[in-house]
Amino acid sequence: MSSMTSTVDIQQAVTTDAFDLGPARALSCRECGHRIPLAAEFACAECFGPLEVSYDFGDITRESIEAGPRSIWRYRGLLPVPSNVREHPNTEPGMTRLVKADRLAAALGLKSLWVKDDTGNPTHSFKDRVVAVALAAARELGFRVLACPSTGNLANAVAAAAARAGWESVVLIPSNLERAKILTTAVYDGALIAVDGNYDDVNRLATELAAEHEDWAFVNVNVRPYYAEGSKTLGYEVAEQLGWRLPEQIVIPVASGSQLTKVDKAFREFGELGLVEATPYKVFGAQATGCSPVSTAFKGGHDVVRPVKPDTIARSLAIGAPADGPYVLDAVRRTGGAVEDVTDAEVVEGIRLLARTEGIFAETAGGVTVATARKLIAAGKIDPDAETVLLITGDGLKTLDAVQDQIGPKATIPPSAAAVREVLGH
């Protein structure tokens, strides 16, 4: 695997002491393998392929991890962050619950099921993980402003992390965003700027600004290689929380596809480092039918992911041209998994099924994951007898619109016990 290749080559190519980013040693192109020193770069100068962090991991043991803090920083020896990362204020996300989901398992016909509930993070989505890593790397790389284009969870996470660190933030959003999502970002008092245009317009503006402002770290643009590594912690935590072993099957929502590829990377790293037995596992990708370019490519047997125009209630997954789509296909095919997609109606059913069986209220992306798992079980792709993990990466409180027409009180009654008895039939 590229991230574990011999360190000799790497050390010849770079000045390793330019930045203290822990075990990170270089950036390498995922397409052509070209290596450059650690820097705020995200595209290969040779082939324009995406750059990824390469490491020289030292001696990492279960004991050294277990002795660490109850946050993603227990894995700092596996992340591109300074060794003193805990000395600067950050949001310290991670170590969210891994819930044994027996009632959901029964409803789905599975023998053994776990739900990784990432709604417990500081701003209630997995984005706190990637942003915390981006902030730590950005500080070391010399940035002083944390920025992003976003339509939701990422905006919350960037504004909150910058506030905690005492950094300025610049968050760009489409001006027609729902009021609730504006408020949950604006409260952190950074520079929240509404842009008249769609998300593509906002994204293009971010890329332009990143080139202009050398001290602005756009977490998902110019420091994306570091940012993306934060998703590995989801995989590390699942393995550690299972008692230092890998699950047999895992279902992961696919937006850009980065998260799925990083969880796969985490499992491989743990195996190669001897932290877990390198047992086989299958990775499954979940998309909403209204934005399912990776699922379409998978089912069509294609290597190329054809962009689509998103139309789904699962807005946090609505990336029509997913940058890591091809790598998702690689990981899923290599492990024997699959990618599937579900309708918006099935997404709402998925949210409600998880809520009523396990008391966990997921955002639409979580509904996609649950509903896709159900579809894959029915199709015989997910083995009901193999241990399965579902990643729930965001909170239903942020996507109330998706369920508001489907649920409500059982009845509205006068204040009398007789009226309650009548409603309940007892």
Next chain:
Amino acid sequence: MSSMTSTVDIQQAVTTDAFDLGPARALSCRECGHRIPLAAEFACAECFGPLEVSYDFGDITRESIEAGPRSIWRYRGLLPVPSNVREHPNTEPGMTRLVKADRLAAALGLKSLWVKDDTGNPTHSFKDRVVAVALAAARELGFRVLACPSTGNLANAVAAAAARAGWESVVLIPSNLERAKILTTAVYDGALIAVDGNYDDVNRLATELAAEHEDWAFVNVNVRPYYAEGSKTLGYEVAEQLGWRLPEQIVIPVASGSQLTKVDKAFREFGELGLVEATPYKVFGAQATGCSPVSTAFKGGHDVVRPVKPDTIARSLAIGAPADGPYVLDAVRRTGGAVEDVTDAEVVEGIRLLARTEGIFAETAGGVTVATARKLIAAGKIDPDAETVLLITGDGLKTLDAVQDQIGPKATIPPSAAAVREVLGH
């Protein structure tokens, strides 16, 4: 302290093997001391005083706690729950972050400040703690339905915990409740019933139903003595997370007042059990001026808390006749603390101050706590050189209405870098 009195008397009075509620041995009246066996009772038959759980704690050590799960069940040896509590599904709340809040400390002029961020719980408030304990005790006491009257956080917590356990739930709410709060309870698919009336009407109906239905556990009515003990875990966690010691000052929001008295109880228990050194600490209570009966009594030097009609945006604290008000006064006066109240405008400032300094978005009750701390510092009641903890017990995502008129984007611009430069001045 009543909870630690000799077990000899207690064991004579009760059949201790009737229920396995761990270290709990009896219910005793806080007013007259009358003891009864463990049961689903909440008021003393002799004097109508409130009943409280009495214990016979076994050998509890730091090591035995540290070896436990990362949830409130690590303290099960100190709670009225069965020793096998973890064998039944429950929400497993607790062990939320204790955040070193240096930027907020600087803003407030404090030397050392911590924020206990209970928004990380499963339904994002401390209510998950008390409901989890109530559910565990209710199961052992023979109940089969989990119920409550509520206007918000409690409704979420009860519906979610019942869903996870596979229990029926009955949640009674005023029919004019905000749509968002209805949705975040309805999604768990219990019997959510809207009642045409105010919260007092709903509460009376709950008491009537509790008397009628012997298998319904109204968490804050007929199993209240067990439920209330769940708040002790906030105190236990603060002490453990500080490295097994007590803070010098702690600021706690006051609704019924139960939480404040239980945190105080937790600190005393830890001291008496030798888990921490019994160092002095001061407990401060925080209320909104629009519902400040306890603050009024404190400042007036009264022992009696005179009921008020609430009128404040801090709805989760809006209990006009707080059941534990007198015990709050006792705890605050005994420890040398104070009770203070703040206006709704100060509440919003408190929410915003916490958000922009620490990246934590609290509900209105959190704004009350922060603003009250600021007021007590200015008045010289809180010592700026003594280590202080603020309890943040609920999430801003649930009370967006409170801030919506105060915050928003810095600007709305066309999608151009020049426009961004103009807004930011760089």
